[in-house]
Amino acid sequence: xxxxxxxxxxxxxxxxxxxxxxxxxxxxxxxxxxxxxxxxxxxxxxxxxxxxxxxxxxxxxxxxxxxxxxxxxxxxxxxxxxxxxxxxxxxxxxxxxxxxxxxxxxxxxxxxxx
Amino acid sequence: xxxxxxxxxxxxxxxxxxxxxxxxxxxxxxxxxxxxxxxxxxxxxxxxxxxxxxxxxxxxxxxxxxxxxxxxxxxxxxxxxxxxxxxxxxxxxxxxxxxxxxxxxxxxxxxxx
Numbered sequence: 735x736x737x738x739x740x741x742x743x744x745x746x747x748x749x750x751x752x753x754x755x756x757x758x759x760x761x762x763x764x765x766x767x768x769x770x771x772x773x774x775x776x777x778x779x780x781x782x783x784x785x786x787x788x789x790x791x792x793x794x795x796x797x798x799x800x801x802x803x804x805x806x807x808x809x810x811x812x813x814x815x816x817x818x819x820x821x822x823x824x825x826x827x828x829x830x831x832x833x834x835x836x837x838x839x840x841x842x843x844x845x846x847x848x
Numbered sequence: 849x850x851x852x853x854x855x856x857x858x859x860x861x862x863x864x865x866x867x868x869x870x871x872x873x874x875x876x877x878x879x880x881x882x883x884x885x886x887x888x889x890x891x892x893x894x895x896x897x898x899x900x901x902x903x904x905x906x907x908x909x910x911x912x913x914x915x916x917x918x919x920x921x922x923x924x925x926x927x928x929x930x931x932x933x934x935x936x937x938x939x940x941x942x943x944x945x946x947x948x949x950x951x952x953x954x955x956x957x958x959x960x961x
Contacts, residue, residue, distance in 0.1 A: 768949055777854075777940055777954040778891075785947075824890060836881075836942075836950055838890045 736761050738827050740839035747815050748847045755810040755842050757825030766828040767808040768836075769799055773821045781823075784808060795819070820846045850875050854941050854953035861931055861960050868927045869956045871941030876921035879944040882914070885955070886937045894939075897924040931960045 739758045747753055759765060766785050770778040782793025789801040799810045808825060825839040851874040861867050871880065880897040895903040895916055903916035918924040928935055936959050942950040 778952040
């Protein structure tokens with residue numbers, strides 16, 4: 735069955751430490767891939783997207799993600815986390831490329847320690 | 849990207865009543881969507897709001913419970929009808945245009961007493 739998996743429900747890191755959030759998908763072909771962030775009391779903000787081409791994509795707020803076809807993964811990274819990065823992060827896929835069928839992972843809650 | 853205004857931002861409602869949520873976009877968009885985010889959960893698509901025709905509902909969601917309107921390319925409403933405590937959720941509007949990613953409003957935080 736088609737699915738999006740974020741295996742980490744909750745991650746805690748210290749401010750200034752590096753971060754990697756995992757996302758795996760299960761689709762027949764490479765879907766369009768996205769990372770969104772939801773800060774407390776806010777809607778979702780798009781961090782970055784992958785459609786095709788360079789497998790390392792840069793996003794806003796210093797985030798990047800790497801698409802690995804062999805692992806069906808699209809992990810989100812940041813070299814140095816800031817306290818303001820504390821939020822919920824959602825990986826999402828669009829298998830059709832039409833912006834009509836967006837399926838979300840279960841989310842990863844990030845806590846940043848001072 | 850489009851600026852999306854969603855109203856109300858939050859509400860507390862009585863069991864058995866209905867609430868209409870509005871989503872206004874500052875530019876014409878091809879697609880508008882409504883999602884539900886139950887407490888501690890991810891987002892689930894309720895329906896695609898189609899301009900000038902009936903919305904397309906996902907499995908598990910019906911028009912009688914979640915009537916949707918989309919009178920033009922910049923505005924849509926979602927009504928949550930005959931509410932029960934299980935309807936306590938965040939309801940989010942999103943928009944899509946061409947092959948651009950979906951962008952989301954800030955959501956409506958709904959609590960049912």
